Amino acid sequence: GAGVSQSPRYKVAKRGQDVALRCDPISGHVSLFWYQQALGQGPEFLTYFQNEAQLDKSGLPSDRFFAERPEGSVSTLKIQRTQQEDSAVYLCASSLSSTSTDTQYFGPGTRLTVL
Amino acid sequence: GENVEQHPSTLSVQEGDSAVIKCTYSDSASNYFPWYKQELGKRPQLIIDIRSNVGEKKDQRIAVTLNKTAKHFSLHITETQPEDSAVYFCAASPYTGGFKTIFGAGTRLFVKA
Numbered sequence: 001g002a003g004v005s006q007s008p009r010y011k012v013a014k015r016g017q018d019v020a021l022r023c024d025p026i027s028g029h030v031s032l033f034w035y036q037q038a039l040g041q042g043p044e045f046l047t048y049f050q051n052e053a054q055l056d057k058s059g060l061p062s063d064r065f066f067a068e069r070p071e072g073s074v075s076t077l078k079i080q081r082t083q084q085e086d087s088a089v090y091l092c093a094s095s096l097s098s099t100s101t102d103t104q105y106f107g108p109g110t111r112l113t114v115l
Numbered sequence: 116g117e118n119v120e121q122h123p124s125t126l127s128v129q130e131g132d133s134a135v136i137k138c139t140y141s142d143s144a145s146n147y148f149p150w151y152k153q154e155l156g157k158r159p160q161l162i163i164d165i166r167s168n169v170g171e172k173k174d175q176r177i178a179v180t181l182n183k184t185a186k187h188f189s190l191h192i193t194e195t196q197p198e199d200s201a202v203y204f205c206a207a208s209p210y211t212g213g214f215k216t217i218f219g220a221g222t223r224l225f226v227k228a
Binding site: 040043048056091100101106107108 | 121149151157159161166204208209213216217218
């Protein structure tokens with residue numbers, strides 16, 4: 001079946017622009033995670049959704065970062081007034097249930113470059 | 116604080132040798148420990164995982180061990196092959212009070228033919 005998909009795959013933004021990154025999780029998956037992966041580093045947790053509810057946003061680095069999942073399926077990560085330090089790969093992952101021991105399936109990521 | 120330490124950062128082995136990667140975690144509430152393989156420019160893919168009620172798990176050439184008391188877990192790859200070359204990440208979840216999965220910084224494994 002279809003895995004997790006993300007769009008766009010690459011995004012170049014000028015400093016100060018707003019960007020929106022989309023994640024399509026595996027159909028029926030309850031949990032959805034967003035991560036930020038800097039070059040040469042492990043994924044860093046940003047936020048977690050259980051269906052449409054954002055239950056953990058403790059990893060969002062500033063109030064410029066905002067995520068939503070209004071209908072409990074597709075999610076969007078929005079970054080306002082982008083800065084150079086926002087340059088990274090943004091990964092989305094989904095898992096079947098709300099159980100913490102469920103396997104997370106990752107999307108291919110969106111590589112954001114802020115000039 | 117929230118932390119998963121992973122060692123070594125780089126590991127080079129000869130084809131056919133074994134490779135061992137070690138991780139430690141800080142939060143005793145963590146009960147799930149997955150390992151991911153990430154090839155250059157690709158998404159992380161789960162290769163094996165272990166839950167806190169088990170001390171060891173094996174899947175063909177890959178095994179993981181967990182020591183809850185010491186908060187250590189390790190990945191063992193036997194009979195390494197060139198296609199095992201990649202970056203490997205350990206992770207621990209959840210963290211007390213939230214739903215975080217915390218990843219290690221990664222180990223770049225090179226298998227020389």
